[in-house]
Amino acid sequence: MRLISLVAITVLVCACGGGSAPMQSEKNLRTLPTAVMQQKSIAYSPFRTANRDNESITKLMIQEDLGLLQQAGFGLIRLFDSTDEVAKQTLEVIRDSKLPIKVMLGMYLNPNAEQSNQTELQRGIKLAADHGDTVVALSVGNETMVSWSFVPIETSDMARYLRQVRAAVNQPVTTNDNWAFFANTQGVKPPTDVLANIDFVAMHTYPLMDTIHNPQLWNWQQINVPEGQRAQAMMDAALTRVQFEYQAVRQHLNASGHAALPIMIGETGWKAEPSSNETLRAHPVNQKMYFERLEDWKNSGDGPVTVVHFEAFDEPWKQGDDKWGLFDVQRRARCAAQPLNAQLAPAPGSCDATQAQYFKPNTNTGPVTAAQFTVYAEVNTSGETRPDVLPLLNAWENGTTANASEVNESSGDGSKSLQINPLPASWGWGMTWSVAGVDTDLSNFTSSTARLNFRIKTTYPGKLEIGFLTGATTDRTARDVYLTIAAGDYGYQNDGAWHQVSVPVSALIAHSAPAFNMPTTAVLQMNRVSNLFVIADRYDKTGKAQNANVTTPILVDGIRWTR
Numbered sequence: 001m002r003l004i005s006l007v008a009i010t011v012l013v014c015a016c017g018g019g020s021a022p023m024q025s026e027k028n029l030r031t032l033p034t035a036v037m038q039q040k041s042i043a044y045s046p047f048r049t050a051n052r053d054n055e056s057i058t059k060l061m062i063q064e065d066l067g068l069l070q071q072a073g074f075g076l077i078r079l080f081d082s083t084d085e086v087a088k089q090t091l092e093v094i095r096d097s098k099l100p101i102k103v104m105l106g107m108y109l110n111p112n113a114e115q116s117n118q119t120e121l122q123r124g125i126k127l128a129a130d131h132g133d134t135v136v137a138l139s140v141g142n143e144t145m146v147s148w149s150f151v152p153i154e155t156s157d158m159a160r161y162l163r164q165v166r167a168a169v170n171q172p173v174t175t176n177d178n179w180a181f182f183a184n185t186q187g188v189k190p191p192t193d194v195l196a197n198i199d200f201v202a203m204h205t206y207p208l209m210d211t212i213h214n215p216q217l218w219n220w221q222q223i224n225v226p227e228g229q230r231a232q233a234m235m236d237a238a239l240t241r242v243q244f245e246y247q248a249v250r251q252h253l254n255a256s257g258h259a260a261l262p263i264m265i266g267e268t269g270w271k272a273e274p275s276s277n278e279t280l281r282a283h284p285v286n287q288k289m290y291f292e293r294l295e296d297w298k299n300s301g302d303g304p305v306t307v308v309h310f311e312a313f314d315e316p317w318k319q320g321d322d323k324w325g326l327f328d329v330q331r332r333a334r335c336a337a338q339p340l341n342a343q344l345a346p347a348p349g350s351c352d353a354t355q356a357q358y359f360k361p362n363t364n365t366g367p368v369t370a371a372q373f374t375v376y377a378e379v380n381t382s383g384e385t386r387p388d389v390l391p392l393l394n395a396w397e398n399g400t401t402a403n404a405s406e407v408n409e410s411s412g413d414g415s416k417s418l419q420i421n422p423l424p425a426s427w428g429w430g431m432t433w434s435v436a437g438v439d440t441d442l443s444n445f446t447s448s449t450a451r452l453n454f455r456i457k458t459t460y461p462g463k464l465e466i467g468f469l470t471g472a473t474t475d476r477t478a479r480d481v482y483l484t485i486a487a488g489d490y491g492y493q494n495d496g497a498w499h500q501v502s503v504p505v506s507a508l509i510a511h512s513a514p515a516f517n518m519p520t521t522a523v524l525q526m527n528r529v530s531n532l533f534v535i536a537d538r539y540d541k542t543g544k545a546q547n548a549n550v551t552t553p554i555l556v557d558g559i560r561w562t563r
Contacts, residue, residue, distance in 0.1 A: 029260055030172040030199040036102045036136050037306040039075030040295065040340075043267060044312045046086060048329055052317040057085050062093045068331060069312060070099055072340040077101060078266070078308045080142060081108035082124035091131040102136045104308070106176070109141040109161065111152050121165060128169045137172045139202055139266070140165050145189045146178035159193035172199035176266040179203040183248040184256075195258045200305070202266030203249050207241040208290075212277055212517065215476050217241070220281065221359035231356035234281070235289040239297065242268065246304060262305045268294065269310035269324045272334050275398045276320035277473040277517075284349060285356040288335040291326070319425055320397055360437060362472065364528065367441040368561075375433050375532045375559040378414025384560070387440065391433040391532055393418075401429035411455040411498045411557035420535060420554040426547045430536030432469070433559065439472075439528040442561060446526055450505040450563040454533070457498045457555040462486070463542035464554075466501075467508050469515065469531035470524055478515035479522045481508050482534060484541055498555075505561075533559050 046062050049055045069077065079087050082105060094101050107124040109117045121140070128135045140161050144153040158175060166173040175194060182203050184190055195201075210217045218241040222233040246263065253261050270290035271282035297303045314325035326337040333344035335351035349355075370385035395402040400423065407419045422429040452468070463486045471477030483503060485492050491501045514522040535556065539548050 030170075032172055032200055032262060032264075032305055033102075033136050034305075036076050037264075039306075040073050041076040041078065041104075041306045041308045042069065042074045042312045042326070043308055043310045044069070044077040044079060044090070045315055046090075046313075047315050047317055048313075050316045050319075052315075055317075057089065059089050059093050062090050063097060064331065065313065066090070066093060066097075066099055066101060068327060068333075068344065070101060071344060072326075072333070072337050074312075075101060076104060076136070076306065076308075077312070078104040078106065078139070080106040082106065082120055082127055084123070087123075087127055091127055091134055094134050095131060101134075103131070103134050104137045104139060105135045106139045106142060107161075107165070109144060109151065109153060111144075117161070121161060125165060125168045128171055132170065135171055137174065137200070138165060138169060139174050139176045141175045141177075143177055143204065144175070145191070145194070146181045147186045147188050155189050155191065155193045159197050162194065162197040166197065166199075174198040174200050174202045174264075174266075176202040177204065179205050179245040179249055183245070183252045185248065191252075192256070195253070195256065195261065198261070201249060201253065201261050201263045202308075203246070203263060204267040205242045205245045205265060206268060207238040208270050208278060208281060210241070211281060212473075215474075221474075223359065223361070227358070227360070230358035231286065231289070231353075234358055235286060235293060235356075238270070238290060239293040242294070243297070243303070265294070265298075265304045265307040267308055267310045271323045272325065272328075272336075273323040273398060275323045280357050280359050280474055282323065283355065283357040284335040284347065285351055285353060287326070288339075288351065289356065291336040319400075323398075359474065362437055362439045362528075362530065364439045364441055367444055367527070369444060371563060373440075373442065373445070373561040375561070376418065376556075377558045377560060378416060379558075381560075387435045387438070387532070389435050389438070391435050394432050394434065395423075396430035396432070396536070397425060401425050402431045404431060407555070409457070409555055411457065411555070413455065413558040417455075417457075417555045417557035420556065422537065422551050422554075424537070424549055424551065427540065428536065428538040428542075428544070428548075430465075430534060430538070432531040433533040434531045439530055440532060441527040442529045443526040445505055445561050445563045446509070447563055448504070448506060450561070451502045452505055452508065452533070453500070453502045453558065453560045453562060454556055455498055455500055455558040456492065457496065458494050458552060459496045460494050460537075460552040460554055461550060462544055463537075464492075465534070465536040465538060465541060466503065467511075467534050468529055469534060470512075470526060470528050471515075471518075471522055472528070472530055473515065473518070476518055477522050477525065477528070478518050478530070479512055479524055480515045481512040481524065482536070482541075483508050483511050498557075500558075532561075 046057050107120050211220045222230045225233040270287045272284045272287045274282040294307045298307045311324045313327045314329040328347050332347035334347045372384040374384045374386045393404045402422050404420050406416050409417045463484050465482045467482035470479045487494050490503045493499045
């Protein structure tokens with residue numbers, strides 16, 4: 001399973017793997033079944049809840065899932081491991097129900113875990129023998145040798161595992177990894193030993209994730225294209241990026257004596273909803289556009305032997321890495337899957353092409369010159385100004401880590417206030433106030449007398465974070481301007497009564513830092529305040545334990561900037 005991606009092509013480094021195993025000759029390569037590869041392929045996991053460790057997977061669940069995939073015309077599924085819970089049960093369902101589905105069987109490996117790795121390999125070898133008519137290929141390890149791997153394994157160890165598995169089975173064998181490893185662009189772990197011991201390449205490519213982790217790698221914003229054509233241009237450019245990475249792998253194979261190795265896109269996808277800052281990109285229509293472009297390319301005969309789409313169903317346990325599914329967690333077909341069979345129950349929402357997302361720069365109405373800028377309050381005060389549009393409340397992680405509602409509770413500023421209800425992830429939660437598509441210029445609110453003011457009532461234990469955000473994740477300029485406060489700081493108390501809090505903007509600025517996963521170039525831009533107010537609790541910042549799961553409600557009111 002994939003968490004993050006992508007590295008840019010840097011310098012091609014010569015692979016000089018001394019002591020590697022003899023190279024597989026072309027005549028010794030095991031052939032992937034052409035008829036199977038021509039079918040649609042997809043990665044499959046059955047997990048449906050937010051806590052996979054406590055989830056019981058049944059054959060009935062798997063049978064429902066495979067039935068949907070069969071209806072959609074998928075003839076090959078990729079499994080990530082050889083566990084009894086998933087792989088064994090899945091293969092038994094296929095056998096017992098006589099489903100026309102073949103399997104690329106995975107064996108999930110971990111670093112410095114020889115005993116458990118051997119157990120996994122033996123399970124996979126046995127399943128490949130017991131289900132020889134269904135298992136058409138095996139993959140040893142997943143994203144273990146790319147530079148950013150979360151489960152790093154040395155190429156010499158991987159080559160040893162590959163030889164062990166290949167000697168024990170009859171099917172073609174490979175390992176799944178990022179394209180940059182197979183193209184040898186990193187200069188860290190040359191693929192020489194691995195290429196000598198596989199029957200085909202299974203490369204991963206994720207242009208969507210490049211827009212988060214390396215947004216200059218390809219032109220996803222297409223700002224010079226008219227808005228009405230920008231979504232199409234973005235998705236065309238995404239395909240071009242995939243093709244570039246495919247060709248980089250092919251060129252290295254050809255140059256290193258492995259021209260006979262076929263290439264499979266072992267994993268790729270496009271999110272249907274933003275779950276980790278993929279706004280203006282992730283949408284069911286964009287996912288459909290990506291899926292169809294990849295299928296057309298595969299079917300043209302000029303590309304890979306097959307494309308394994310990631311993935312079949314949403315998996316809530318992945319949190320910020322969720323929403324890749326062609327079906328949602330309720331097993332409803334999204335836009336990419338609906339045309340595959342009209343009998344599939346559709347997910348809600350329009351699949352009209354006009355719904356496709358594309359980049360739209362935020363507007364900016366110029367510096368706020370009033371003495372007071374009010375974000376949320378019932379009572380109007382003399383000399384204030386407010387956003388032209390009512391700010392929207394949005395919780396972090398695509399609205400999942402908290403919710404908010406207006407309640408009949410007076411802080412002394414009108415008759416109502418906002419109640420924030422944390423719904424924390426393992427790391428905490430956050431709630432933001434922003435105006436969609438608008439940056440607010442608060443550059444006049446940086447003097448020594450400037451304050452961020454609000455009223456609060458809560459018994460929330462421990463510390464909180466408060467502040468604002470400048471810049472945007474879409475152009476890698478987002479900067480957190482947050483301050484951790486405890487009872488007694490700036491008027492804050494957590495004793496269940498209303499209190500006025502007034503924090504110097506200078507104190508907030510002093511604690512600012514690039515937002516999560518942003519580069520050091522994400523500097524403070526007070527002329528681009530995108531989140532006008534943030535209240536949060538990231539447990540590693542406030543001293544709480546992971547999975548603290550603090551859900552105490554918080555009432556806020558009278559949010560005002562003053563200078």
